[in-house]
Amino acid sequence: KQEVTQIPAALSVPEGENLVLNCSFTDSAIYNLQWFRQDPGKGLTSLLLIQSSQREQTSGRLNASLDKSSGRSTLYIAASQPGDSATYLCAVIYNQGGKLIFGQGTELSVKP
Amino acid sequence: DTEVTQTPKHLVMGMTNKKSLKCEQHMGHRAMYWYKQKAKKPPELMFVYSYEKLSINESVPSRFSPECPNSSLLNLHLHALQPEDSALYLCASSQNLAGAYNEQFFGPGTRLTVL
Numbered sequence: 598k599q600e601v602t603q604i605p606a607a608l609s610v611p612e613g614e615n616l617v618l619n620c621s622f623t624d625s626a627i628y629n630l631q632w633f634r635q636d637p638g639k640g641l642t643s644l645l646l647i648q649s650s651q652r653e654q655t656s657g658r659l660n661a662s663l664d665k666s667s668g669r670s671t672l673y674i675a676a677s678q679p680g681d682s683a684t685y686l687c688a689v690i691y692n693q694g695g696k697l698i699f700g701q702g703t704e705l706s707v708k709p
Numbered sequence: 710d711t712e713v714t715q716t717p718k719h720l721v722m723g724m725t726n727k728k729s730l731k732c733e734q735h736m737g738h739r740a741m742y743w744y745k746q747k748a749k750k751p752p753e754l755m756f757v758y759s760y761e762k763l764s765i766n767e768s769v770p771s772r773f774s775p776e777c778p779n780s781s782l783l784n785l786h787l788h789a790l791q792p793e794d795s796a797l798y799l800c801a802s803s804q805n806l807a808g809a810y811n812e813q814f815f816g817p818g819t820r821l822t823v824l
Contacts, residue, residue: 696754
């Protein structure tokens with residue numbers, strides 16, 4: 598069964614810390630992996646998409662890596678800010694035209 | 710224009726009502742999606758349209774009826790819903806279903822309450 602797991606479920610850090618969010622998937626034959634953030638009651642905002650042939654993507658203070666052989670992706674957030682507080686979701690597509698399989702998310706709280 | 714819009718923002722309906730949710734994008738995307746999200750859970754895929762044709766139906770009950778009248782517009786028609794159908798309904802779009810063009814962009818959602 599193709600599953601996506603995110604650990605931890607919740608994380609609280611002081612402002613300014615660098616942090617890493619983890620995502621693991623059971624089947625290494627992925628097509629794409631996408632990271633999203635979701636604020637309470639809102640839609641999802643796409644942060645980064647990594648294709649299966651790529652190892653990482655960067656956008657501003659965010660860096661996402663992909664290691665297919667170990668079935669893992671990490672989202673690195675540098676110099677965290679209170680505005681980064683949200684739920685972060687990792688999602689995997691296993692084949693072209695297939696559906697996004699989501700992890701349960703990590704709820705991040707950055708304290709001033 | 711890089712956004713997906715959804716109307717209405719909130720909807721309250723009775724179990725005998727018929728209502729519709731609307732989603733629009735003007736990014737030239739040819740794939741559009743409907744998701745359902747319950748509180749504290751990730752989104753669950755309901756339907757995928759590719760080039761205005763239904764590509765995936767995740768065994769959704771027939772009381773939910775999707776429609777894609779053109780490449781910019783996606784509707785979800787609702788009829789005889791149950792209270793357990795109350796959720797946040799999210800629409801998304803992507804350029805198409807291939808490779809990096811599969812990056813999905815989501816709308817803000819419609820909060821549906823069924824009484």
